[in-house]
Amino acid sequence: MRRALRWLMALCVVVATSTAAYAADPRAIDLRPLVQALGSGGYSGTEKALSQLSAAGDPAIVPVIEALQAGDLFVRKADGAVVIARKAGDAYTLTDPLTRAALGDAPAAAVERIRINNALRRAISASLGALTLMSPDAGVRRSAADAVFKSRDASALETLTAAIAKEQDGRIRAAMEQARAAILLTGEAASRMTDADIQAAVDTLAARGDRDALVLLNMVATSGASDITKKSAASAISTVEQKLAFWAALQNLWYGLSLGSVLLLAAIGLAVTFGVMGVINMAHGEMVMIGAYTTFLVQEVFRTYAPGLFDLSILVALPAAFLVSGGVGIAIERSVIRWLYGRPLETLLATWGLSLVLQQAVRSIFGPTNREVGAPSWMSGAFELGGLTITYGRLWIVIFAFAVFAALLVALKRTWFGLSIRAVTQNRPMANAMGIRTARVDALTFGLGSGIAGLAGVALSQIDNVSPNLGQGYIIDSFMVVVFGGVGNLWGTLVGALTLGTINKFLEPYAGAVLGKILVLIFIILFIQRRPRGLFALKGRAVEA
């Protein structure tokens, strides 16, 4: 009777999961108690069960572990069964982790997530690495190799060796070989290796040539290996170190460029309102802030109405921020600034007042705390370029900053509007007498500068707080950049921003961030002594008179 029942159950399972890939494997049954054990005993219980599961080496458990990693693995409170649960409205849809059989819906209160902590996350990566070395997906194999390199899990050695033999893709094979070398050099395997094997491993790692390799090579150099291997490890170390130093300098340059681009973005709107128009625009930072809040609002709309298109939100936010900040700028110009031409110092007072008002207005509307602005997927993460780590967010900001700069340059130098702006700011009454509608030009110019500040706000929302204080953090730097570069010269702003960014980033490693910043400020003070009108000084009679 009992036997018959078991048969019946087995049959049911087979029938129910006949489409599932792993169902036919008889070992699936053996896994059940281990999977079940994931759900009990707290973190340590889960960890123990996990290590036993991965020791079984069965690819069938990959989905289970992935679910655990993603936080989709739950315990059904009623019977303690471990299930995969995915949120569907208010309830959860349950499936069997091994058989993938649908187990119906359950209310949120009926299931409890199997919690993981950092230790578990590490264990999960390691076991997934070992388990997915043979995956048909090249990307998965690649990250598996990296995971094994990191975990140096000796139990994966066998699989790894097999995988290397089968691997077609040269880059993945290299990664796997490096992982293998790492295991061989560090684990207890190291003691059983011949000099030649060690030498081969050292070469593999030297070819990898990064900081991780350096650590392993150092281990070899300080281990009980023979003198010859130690020597070759040492020479490998010095090569790697040289290479790393080179890349580090390049990396600093990139950081400088990227910080410079942020400064450029923050300053470039000011280069219009202050540099071109001569308005000491203390509300510039608030225009940036308004741009950032516009991004927030646009993203809220996307989150609410079209979460699937969230990646496009930034592209919509750009024009929106330009228009909103630009509109606010035009309103400010028409209501306040226009009465102050010819009294440039008083614009300082009025715009300072405006900046207080705008900050408080945003604080009243959006609250004083930070607002979340998300990064679209194409702006998240990083990629490696040689020895450089380049984050996508920063890369886009660099590109964006240069694009805005180029567009503004063309607008000011090559269009009739640009010519009118310059004429009006140089001699407002005369421009008016020439037939240029100065009121309109003034409003549009201030709007343009403010709109560009708004664009900067979109970019800065990606790397900084979106809070009412956002603008305050950039206003001083922006003025420094514009003045350092030479007021009224766009190229000066560009070169100024990049120079200050780069200097800052080269000083930071030696002096620290605080002292580095102080040194940059002192540099600016001294530099202005040498060139009292900035880097790209306007020359000629008109300015000197």
Place this chain on the structure above:
Amino acid sequence: MLDIRSLDLHYGAAQALRGVSMKAEIGKVTCLVGRNGVGKSSLLRAIVGLKPVSGGSIGWDGADVTKMAPADRARRGIAYVPQGREIFPLLTVRENLLTGYAPLPRTQRSIPEEVFELFPVLKSMLDRRGGDLSGGQQQQLAIGRALVTRPRLLVLDEPTEGIQPSIIKDIGRAICYLRDKGTMAILLVEQYFDFARDLADDWVVMERGEVMLSGPRSGLDEQEVRKYLTV
């Protein structure tokens, strides 16, 4: 025709023009003279709209432009060569000339050849900054810039100031030429009496913010005019 009636103008509490009336006709050069500080420049600034008036009216082309913005007056054909040149210092010479396009419809936007004929030096300096030019060169540029707008009322405030003799002669010839085209009224403020005398069709003489004499050259005695210019 420019028709000014009993114009008053104040700087703060001080009155610079009192009840000034005068006319300038198309096809004629009207010369406005008077000693330093009598209000000539003030009157011109009122005509082009750079200085609001406190009473009276300015009629141009049959319309009342008293309250109009300078840009709108420019669109109605009023061009101004100010005292002190007022070049856009950081614009190149070419760009300074291009600002004259503002009141023109797109089709007419070109620099008339006569500008370079009159002032050949500008042609060789197109890419230099206006502010770097010598005083006289700037004066030439200011006149050239006004001509680009194809004015029908050309208002010149001491255009010969600081200009070398040969070019003064050229400017004189140019003014004659422009007058003779018959499409333009020319209002000229000039201290250089001989130059003014050669050009003037009509005289207007000012003293202390008021018009003392006015009328066609035929109707006025030159000595009478000179009297107002001596110290």
Place this chain on the structure above:
Amino acid sequence: QDTIKVGILHSLSGTMAISETTLKDVMLMLIDEQNKKGGLLGKKLEPVVVDPASNWPLFAEKARELISKDKVSAVFGCWTSVSRKSVLPVFEELNNILFYPVQYEGEESSRNVFYTGAAPNQQAIPAVDYLMEKEQVQRWVLAGTDYVYPRTTNKILEAYLKSKGVKPEDIMINYTPFGHSDWQSIVADIKKFGSGGKKTAVVSTINGDANVPFYKELGNQGVKAEDIPVVAFSVGEEELAGIDTKPLLGHLAAWNYFQSVETPANSDFIKAWKAYTKNDKRVTNDPMEAHYIGFNMWVKAVESAGTTEPDKVIDAMIGVSVPNLTGGYSAMLPNHHITKPVLIGEVQENGQFDVVSKTSGLVPGDEWSDYLPDSKDLIADWRKPMSCGNFNVKTGKCGGKGS
């Protein structure tokens, strides 16, 4: 006079508004609730809100105004240590009471101040212990904003770590200015320091504003909690509300309270807070709980003293014990600090913390650190007859080294 006035001294503008405004709101809510319960000593409580505008001398001026002009019975306020230092002489001179709700560097005990936030031993030390035990961390990055709280905390931690056998070359200390926003190099340095083959963690005393860009950079450069966990002392639910937390999964914070703690008291509190602010998304955090505890202690002390007169209330405060929001009771100690549980939480995707460790009992706040040479002999005890904030147990005298 038929109301009891309570001063609220939190910045509503300037750089600190971002953190302090919430505390003003929570105080208004607590006072409101107390009034609904019938007030205190038969009188209604009346909040007096002022804005010291993140300006430290203005804090002192406003404190003076609250005490001598508005005649408040107690003040709840301050966030930064410098603001507390600025108002301290005022409270001592005019003999009033300040409740200070934020974790701080310690090294202080005033008769007129009640410290309801964490002392270093209630936050920093347990967090480091956790990392050492549970994550086997061997290398340490102590990253902080360059001001007194991080400096002192890091001094204490450095001494503590060395006492645990950590070598100096395994400790990296890094300071950044307020509002630092370009973290590229520092995060890269941390990665470099962490790739030395030893398990590395970052202990962050980075101040509020700089955290968002810091975590964004961590996320972008792919510093995962599994590899290099960051444990923060100034990052709570409010700060996380401004960041996309997906890349930050598993990074840690040490506090005495998390919104995610499931106790009936806490869920009532959260519900009340959301209702009061009419905003379902508002989060709660540790300093809010500190005010909750401090306010309830004050109410209890006033009730038992039967008066709001500061001297009496100060004396009545010691020993008062009220429920905290994490399921226990916090008591006011003679040193004017309180007992608190220490919780370690990991960042979750939803911007909340998942508590991964909690001290078994309550930790009493230690105002004078045992790890600083000049303060290890000092204690504070405001009970009579000692009544001293810096009693030297070696010399047996009050007044530090005691002349």
Place this chain on the structure above:
Amino acid sequence: MLLRFFLMGLDRKAGIVLSILAVLAVAVPVMSLWVPADSPFHLSVFTVSLLGKYLCFALLALALDLVWGYCGILSLGHAAFFALGGYAMGMYLMRQIGPRGVYGNPELPDFMVFLNWTELPWYWWGFDQFWFAALMVLVVPGALAFAFGWFAFRSRVTGVYLSIITQALTFALLLAFFRNDMGFGGNNGLTDFKDILGYDIQADTTRVALFVATVAALALSYMIASGVIASKLGKVLVALRDAESRVRFMGYDTESYKLFAWTLSACMAGVAGALYVPQVGIINPSEFAPASSIEAVIWVAVGGRGTLAGGILGAVLVNMGKSYFTGALPELWLFALGGLFVAVTLFLPKGLLGLWGQLTAKLPRRSKATALPGAPTATPTAGQKGA
């Protein structure tokens, strides 16, 4: 000669300002110390300290107006001199604490003790002496200003370039003083002072005495400043404000002129800071914040740039407004203050004092004959001729 110098600056406006200050110096002590507390004429010591603070700001504004209003140097870093003066005084007050600090170390201030400093850094030497500290209140800001000005004016840094490097200067100092390593107490600054010249700093009489000292300093500075401005040197300053190179071609070494005014102004700002610190009880790096300097500029603009009294008036009014609004409208005061700044610029282009000038200038317009003073050859009959 000195007397003549002071008399030179004594015009009607100076008379008014000095009389008001004299009244304050007498009335405030009487009203706060001798008038009984329940009288409506009683001034609380809290109010006295508040007034004292405003007057310190007024002195800063006066100093700033001297360079901005009269030589056109828009300093966005004047708070640096103020703060340095404040630190010099703060160091003296710290040393006065002696063994009364929490650690009871007779030599070292508390913050040095808990950051494990073992001895007093050299730059703290001498600050236990009041005369030395008082000297440093003038010398430190003065020397910094002199050095900075000497380089900047020689190099002919002007206009916004000068403004921005003054801002860079104060910003750099801000960051430097933030650093605990600097030995000035880092962000917490210097605080918890006990006494000054042997008197309890919290005592009512001390507070009133500090107030009177502030009034005296302000009055003296005002006299010096207006003396300078009324002198020919003052005229040179005003001339070089708008046409510096023209002044140079006339043989005036404009650099020394600017340097003189700049250094004088920095010393005044230092004194203001030194008087401020004991009255507010704390000095911390945020006094160096660029925003503090900008605020000072705004007081001057609100009061009326280029009128010494305007700076004083602006500083007092704006700060009174700030004190009042932050208590009365804690959530909205920025709207009020920001709005005020915008309104002042739009409607009172010459500041509050300018308003007074505008009002008095408008009156005679109707009554007096509206004639220009006349062209060179004006004759009595010229006006009667008709055209």
Place this chain on the structure above:
Amino acid sequence: MSAESTLLYLDGVSVSFDGFRALNNLSLVMMPGEMRAIIGPNGAGKTTMMDVITGKTHPDTGTILFEGQTDLTRLREAAIANLGIGRKFQRPTVFEPHTVWDNLELALKAPRRPLKTLTYSISRDDRARIEEILDITRLSALRSRQAGSLSHGQKQWLEIGMLLAQDPKLLLVDEPVAGMTDAETEQTAELLCGIAGKHSVIVVEHDMSFVRALGVKVTVLAEGSVLAEGSLDAVSANSQVIDTYLGR
């Protein structure tokens, strides 16, 4: 000629701006008490020459000696002015916020050091001198007017007055009669002739009747160097001068 006995000695002075040569190997000598008129086409370099002498512009090459020994190229503007070189600018520049009187007082010959000016009080002689200059420039009635509110011609006069007040050894006068009536032009010529003898004067002007009235040696500049030198009649007959400058 040896430089010793000269008041001003320019030799081989060249200046260029972004490749444009404004002065080209210019040489010029002035004797004490001499008055010289300089004419030349617009852009010839007349104003630039004055810039170079007064230290506003630094020459690329060349020597400039004052009183035979002082090398002006090494001195700053104020020092040069204090040697006794005064200048009137082509565009009148006066101190606009000051009254006419104060403008003259500032210009008046007196110690220029800050401490001296701080304690300066005006003497009877100084007062008389200013009155005299006001009289000469016919600005007496405008003495308490703000200089900024003067008309263009009035500013010209004020600037001439300031130059007189400085009482320099060498006066550099750039277009003094621009914007003046013919009668005023004559007066100015008389004024300058009266000054010459005791002082040396360099006048730049385009008004030929004025130059004629001065009746002094004329130097014609063109393209940055001397084209011709001699009496007005002599240079006016020079065909090159006629072509480039006077016109036909």
